[in-house]
Amino acid sequence: MSIAASHPSSFYADKRGILSWIFSTDHKRIGLLYFYAIFAFFLVGVVLGLLMRLELIAPGRTIMEPQIYNQVFTLHGVIMIFLFIIPVIPAIFGNFFLPIMIGTDDVAFPKINLLSWWIYVIGAIFALLTLVVGDGPADTGWTFYAPYSVKTGTNVTLAVLAAFILGFSSILTGLNFIVTIHRLRAPEMSWFRMPLFAWALYATSWIQLLATPIVGITLLMIVAERVFGIGLFDPALGGDPILYQHLFWIYSHPAVYIMVLPAMGIISEMIPTFAKRTIFGYRAIVWSSLAIAFIGYFVWGHHMFTSGMSGPARVVFSLLTFLVAVPSAIKVFNWVATLYQGSIDVRTPLLYTMAFIFQFLIGGLTGLVNGALATDVHVHDTYFVVGHFHYVMFGGTAFAFFGAMHYWFPKMFGRMYNERTANTAFTLLFIGFNILYFPMLVVGIMGMPRRYYDYLPEFHLPNVISTIGSWILAAGLILMIANLIVARRKGAIAGRNPWGGVTLEWQTPSPPPQHNFDETPRLSEKGPYDFDLK
Amino acid sequence: MNILLSSGASNFVRGVDTSFAVILGISLFFLIGITGVMIYFVIRYRKRHHPEASQIRGNNKLEIIWTVIPTLLVLVMFWYGWTGYRPMRNIPADAIPIKVTAQMWSWNFEYANGKVSDSLVVPLNQAVKLDLFSRDVLHSLYIPAFRIKEDVVPGKNNKMWFIGQEEGSYDILCAEYCGLRHAYMLSKVVVIPEQEYYEWLADTTSVGGDEHPGLTVIKTNACISCHSLDGSRLVGPSFRGIWGRREQVVNPEGEEITVTVDGDYIRRAIYEPNAEVVKGYNKGLMISYKELISEEELTRLTEYLQTLQ
Ligand code: HEM
Ligand SMILES: [Cu+2]
Ligand SMILES: [Cu+2]
Numbered sequence: 001m002s003i004a005a006s007h008p009s010s011f012y013a014d015k016r017g018i019l020s021w022i023f024s025t026d027h028k029r030i031g032l033l034y035f036y037a038i039f040a041f042f043l044v045g046v047v048l049g050l051l052m053r054l055e056l057i058a059p060g061r062t063i064m065e066p067q068i069y070n071q072v073f074t075l076h077g078v079i080m081i082f083l084f085i086i087p088v089i090p091a092i093f094g095n096f097f098l099p100i101m102i103g104t105d106d107v108a109f110p111k112i113n114l115l116s117w118w119i120y121v122i123g124a125i126f127a128l129l130t131l132v133v134g135d136g137p138a139d140t141g142w143t144f145y146a147p148y149s150v151k152t153g154t155n156v157t158l159a160v161l162a163a164f165i166l167g168f169s170s171i172l173t174g175l176n177f178i179v180t181i182h183r184l185r186a187p188e189m190s191w192f193r194m195p196l197f198a199w200a201l202y203a204t205s206w207i208q209l210l211a212t213p214i215v216g217i218t219l220l221m222i223v224a225e226r227v228f229g230i231g232l233f234d235p236a237l238g239g240d241p242i243l244y245q246h247l248f249w250i251y252s253h254p255a256v257y258i259m260v261l262p263a264m265g266i267i268s269e270m271i272p273t274f275a276k277r278t279i280f281g282y283r284a285i286v287w288s289s290l291a292i293a294f295i296g297y298f299v300w301g302h303h304m305f306t307s308g309m310s311g312p313a314r315v316v317f318s319l320l321t322f323l324v325a326v327p328s329a330i331k332v333f334n335w336v337a338t339l340y341q342g343s344i345d346v347r348t349p350l351l352y353t354m355a356f357i358f359q360f361l362i363g364g365l366t367g368l369v370n371g372a373l374a375t376d377v378h379v380h381d382t383y384f385v386v387g388h389f390h391y392v393m394f395g396g397t398a399f400a401f402f403g404a405m406h407y408w409f410p411k412m413f414g415r416m417y418n419e420r421t422a423n424t425a426f427t428l429l430f431i432g433f434n435i436l437y438f439p440m441l442v443v444g445i446m447g448m449p450r451r452y453y454d455y456l457p458e459f460h461l462p463n464v465i466s467t468i469g470s471w472i473l474a475a476g477l478i479l480m481i482a483n484l485i486v487a488r489r490k491g492a493i494a495g496r497n498p499w500g501g502v503t504l505e506w507q508t509p510s511p512p513p514q515h516n517f518d519e520t521p522r523l524s525e526k527g528p529y530d531f532d533l534k
Numbered sequence: 535m536n537i538l539l540s541s542g543a544s545n546f547v548r549g550v551d552t553s554f555a556v557i558l559g560i561s562l563f564f565l566i567g568i569t570g571v572m573i574y575f576v577i578r579y580r581k582r583h584h585p586e587a588s589q590i591r592g593n594n595k596l597e598i599i600w601t602v603i604p605t606l607l608v609l610v611m612f613w614y615g616w617t618g619y620r621p622m623r624n625i626p627a628d629a630i631p632i633k634v635t636a637q638m639w640s641w642n643f644e645y646a647n648g649k650v651s652d653s654l655v656v657p658l659n660q661a662v663k664l665d666l667f668s669r670d671v672l673h674s675l676y677i678p679a680f681r682i683k684e685d686v687v688p689g690k691n692n693k694m695w696f697i698g699q700e701e702g703s704y705d706i707l708c709a710e711y712c713g714l715r716h717a718y719m720l721s722k723v724v725v726i727p728e729q730e731y732y733e734w735l736a737d738t739t740s741v742g743g744d745e746h747p748g749l750t751v752i753k754t755n756a757c758i759s760c761h762s763l764d765g766s767r768l769v770g771p772s773f774r775g776i777w778g779r780r781e782q783v784v785n786p787e788g789e790e791i792t793v794t795v796d797g798d799y800i801r802r803a804i805y806e807p808n809a810e811v812v813k814g815y816n817k818g819l820m821i822s823y824k825e826l827i828s829e830e831e832l833t834r835l836t837e838y839l840q841t842l843q
Binding site: 066067070135139140141145147148151152153234235236240241242275276277278280281282283284306307308311314315318319322323325326329330332333334336337339340341342343344345346350354357358361362365366368369371372373374375376377378380381382445446447449450451452453454455456530531532 | 546549550553554557558561564565568569571572573575576579580581584585586587588589590591592593596597600601604605608609611612614615616617618619622623670671672674676678679681682683684685687688689690692705707708709710711712713714715716717718720816817819821
C-alpha cells in the first residue's frame, strides 16, 4: 500500500505487509479494508444488474434461462442490500472519518471494529458459497418471502445465514459508533458542535443496533422451518406467511434509513465546503435525522398494502408513511438554502451532490405514490417500485458515496485525481442512470410486474431504453474507477485542505498520521461549519 | 403513461387515476421547483460572481413554513389515496361471487354453478367479487387496466371486487414472485354483455369438447404448468413417454431406487408427491391432489398418460 503519497508519519507508513492490514485495529485501515471489500461486491452486483438488463432487452429468452434469471436477481439484491448499501457509508467513511471529525484517535472499541470487518468477510463467504454448493444460489428474491423460501430447493438456508451473519457486523459497527460519539468527542465538541455526518451516523447506529436483531431472528426462523420443518410461516405446516412479512419489514423498513441517512450526512458535509458558508438550519437537519430514525420504525406495513391486512391497519400505515416524508423534505430545503448567497465552487463532489438532490427527490416523490393507498395498489410489486428504490438507493445513496469518494479521496490517499475526467465520468453516470431507471417508472405505471423474466410486447420500448441506459452507466463507472486508480498512483499531491473545508479532517495532514492529528485541532464555538475560522 | 388516460375500464379507474394526477402533479411541481432553484443558486452564486459568501445560519420562519406546507400537502395526498382506495374494500352484498384458485403457475376461476374456466369471464356493469385461494405459495392477482391487485395468500381467503365497465379483454398478471414461471402466470378477464354472460355460464357442456377426459383433468388441475406434454423439461418431468418409463427416484429414506411407471406409481406421485421424488427435481414444489382429483378422474388421467408415447 505504499503507492499512496505517504509522508513518513502517515498511517500507511506505520507498518507494512498484508497482516498489518487485515489484523489492524486502526479505524482508518479498517475503513479501507471495508472499502476494497465493499467496492468489489458492488462491482459484482453491477455485473449481475447488467446481465439482467441484457436479458430484458427483448421479450422471450435473450441470454439466460428463467431459473438463472431468478437466481441472478436474488443474488443481485442480496449483494446490493446486505453487502453494499447497508455497510457502504458507515463502514467505509464512518470508520475512516468519524473519529477524526469528532477529534479523537480511534473508535471506542478498536478490536470489535476489526471483528466486525471479519464478520463481514465471513458473511460474504457464506453468500458466495451459495454459488458453488448444492442446487445453486437462492431464487427467492432478496426478501426471502415464505412459503416459497421454505419450499424451494435452492440454497436459501445458506443465503439466509449469510444475511444473519452480516447483521452482526452491522450491529457491532452501530454499537461502536454510539459509544464513540457519546464518550470520545474532543473536550470542546458539544453535541451541537458535531458535524452533521456524525449526527447522521449516530441516528443510523441506533437503527442498526435496535432493528437488526429482528431480522436476525426472522431469518433464523426460516432456517428452522427449512431444516426442522417447524411450522412458522408455511400454512401447509400450520404457519402464517403474513407473519413473516411483518417480521421482515419491521427490520427492513428501518433498514432503508440505514441505507440513506449516512448519505444525507455526507451531503450535509459537502454543501458547506463547496458553498463556503455555514449550513443553513443545522438543528433542523439534526432533528430531522432523529425524527426519520424514530418514525421509520412505525411504517413497515406500507410494504403490505395488498397482502390482506385489515382496512384500518392499511390506513394507519399509509398516514404514518406520509409523515415520515416530511423530515426528508426539510433536509432538502435546508440543503438548497445553504447554496443561497454562498460562494460556490463547482467541483466534482458538488456535481454528485446536485445529482443526489435531483435523484433523491424523484426517489422520495415516487415514494409518495407508493405511500398512498389507491396508487400503491396499482404500482405495488411493479417496475415502478424497482425504479423508485433504485432512485433512492442508487441515485441517492450510491451517488452520495461516489461524491464522498471524490470529496475525501485526497484526504485518504494524499493525492488528487484528474477533475476533467472525473466530471466526464460523472456526466456519463448521471445520464446513464436516468436513462436506465426512468423508463422503469413508466413501464411500472403501465403495469409490468417486477421479478419478470419475460414480458408482454407492449412493455418492450421502455425496456430497450432502460437497457441502453445501463451501458452508458457502465461506461461512466469504468471511467470513474480508472480515473481514481490512476490518481492513486500518479495524482498530484493534494495537501491538507484542497477544498478549503473547515471540519476537523481538513486540519490534519493527508493522509492522516496514525493517531489522526499532528497538532491539536481547533474548534470554533460557532459550530462545525464556521468559515470565519481562519 | 397512456394507461392513465384510458377511460374507466373498471369502477376504480377514476379514483385511482385522480390520486395519481394529484400526487404526480404536486411531485412534479416540487421536483422542477427545487431542482430549478438549486441550479439557479449554483449559477447565480458561483465563486467568480459572488466571491464572498454570507454566513446565514438559518431562519426559523422559513423552517416552519417548509415544515407546515409539506405536512399539509402530504395529508392531502394521503386523503386522495384513501378515498380512491376505500371503495375497493366495500364489497357490495349482491356482487357475483367467483372463486379464484391460484397455483404455480396458473389461474383457475370457478363460478357459482360449478362452471370452471381458465380465464375470468364477467358480465358488463355488474359487481363481481373474487374469493382468492392459493394452493401453494404467494401469488397476486393484478389487473392493470382495472387498477386493482390483491395478494393470493395460502391459508387465507383474501377478497377483491370490481365492476367491469367496458366490454373487452384485459390482462391478468401475477404480481407476487412465485418461482420459475412467475412471468408466465397470465390470464385474461373478459367483460361481455350481461345476456351473453348468462348464456356462456349456462353452457357447461362445452368444457373440454371432444378432448380426452384425462386431458381435461390435466388441464383443469393445471398439471401442464409444470409437466409438459411434448417432452420438454419444465419444473417437473414431462408426461411424454411417461408410461412404462424407468425413473430414478429418491425414496423417503433418502435412497435412490429405480421404479417403472405404472398405475400404482402414478397414483402415489399424485396423492403423495413428496414421498418419492424423481432424481434431479425438487421436493416440496408439488402439492398432494388427494382432495382435488377423484379416483374416477385418476383412472381417466392414467388412461390418457398411456396414450402419450
Ligand atoms: C448497474 C447497476 C444496476 C442495474 C443495471 C440494476 C438492475 C436491476 C434490475 C433489472 C433488477 C430486477 C428488478 C426485478 O426484476 O424486480 C434489480 C433489482 C434490484 N436491485 Fe438493481 N440494478 C443496479 C444497481 C443496483 C444498486 C446500486 C442497488 C442497491 C444499492 C440495487 C439494488 C437492487 C435490489 C435490492 C433489487 C431487488 C432484487 C429483488 O427483487 O430481490 N441495484 N436491479
Ligand atoms: Cu418501507
Ligand atoms: Cu407469481
